[in-house]
Structure formats: structure tokens, C-alpha cells
Amino acid sequence: MGMDIIEIPHEMIFNGSMIKATFVNSISIDNIKNISKRAILCPKNEHVQKLNEEIFDILDGDFHTYLSDDSIDSTDDAEKENFPIEFLNSITPSGMLCHKLKLKS
Incomplete structure (x- = not known):
């Protein structure tokens, strides 16, 4: 492989919902203290925006x-x-x- 390409082992690739895996279906305004202890890191702001939109759709209000x-x-x-x-x-x-x-x- 070229010097600019990193091969990620298959067992390290996650194809599920990052939101569900990180917050375990507990996203609610009432549970804000526990939610604030977790984070999903993204390499680009556009990825953060997409995840934020998905989380907004889950939250009531x-x-x-x-x-x-x-x-x-x-x-x-x-x-x-x-x-x-x-x-x-x-x-x-x-x-x-x-x-x-x-x-x-």
C-alpha cells in the first residue's frame, strides 16, 4: 500500500449506529448529566453536523x-x-x- 493509506483491520470497523452505541438509547433532556459524560469524536465539522441533526431528531421539545x-x-x-x-x-x-x-x- 502507498504511504498515505492506512489499512484498518476488519474487526475494528463499526457499521452500526454510533449514536445508539454511545448513548445506549438514553438520549433525553432528563438524562443530560449522563449524556454529558460521553462523546463522539469526528474528523470533520460536516460529520458533527450530521450526528447533531440525528440527535436533534431523537430529542423531544x-x-x-x-x-x-x-x-x-x-x-x-x-x-x-x-x-x-x-x-x-x-x-x-x-x-x-x-x-x-x-x-x-
Whole structure:
């Protein structure tokens, strides 16, 4: 194999639900103390977003959506055109929140 490829042994590959395996069907607002002791680590923010959406679907209650600012702080119109709003809303750099933040109440 090439130097950039790592072969993962078959017995280490998990094909089930990470959410069920991690939280053992105990995801609820009432059980928040136990839930906060567990975590699923993901290599990319887009994977985190997908898991968060699945967990939101499991939880009862209403949620609120908060949006980030989506503009460029510049007086140069040409610079503003280089960064369309759709692009600003789609990027998920490490260390920054996503454009759309959903919180359950």
C-alpha cells in the first residue's frame, strides 16, 4: 500500500449506529448529566453536523435556530463580491461555529 493509506483491520470497523452505541438509547433532556459524560469524536465539522441533526431528531421539545452574521466587513465592493453570502454560510472552519446553530429548549 502507498504511504498515505492506512489499512484498518476488519474487526475494528463499526457499521452500526454510533449514536445508539454511545448513548445506549438514553438520549433525553432528563438524562443530560449522563449524556454529558460521553462523546463522539469526528474528523470533520460536516460529520458533527450530521450526528447533531440525528440527535436533534431523537430529542423531544422545540428548538430555536440562530444564524451567524453573513457579511464581509469591508468598504471594497470587489472584495465583498469575492465572498458570496452562500459561500460564507457554507464554510465550517475548525474552531468556528456553523452559520446555523440549533438549540433545543
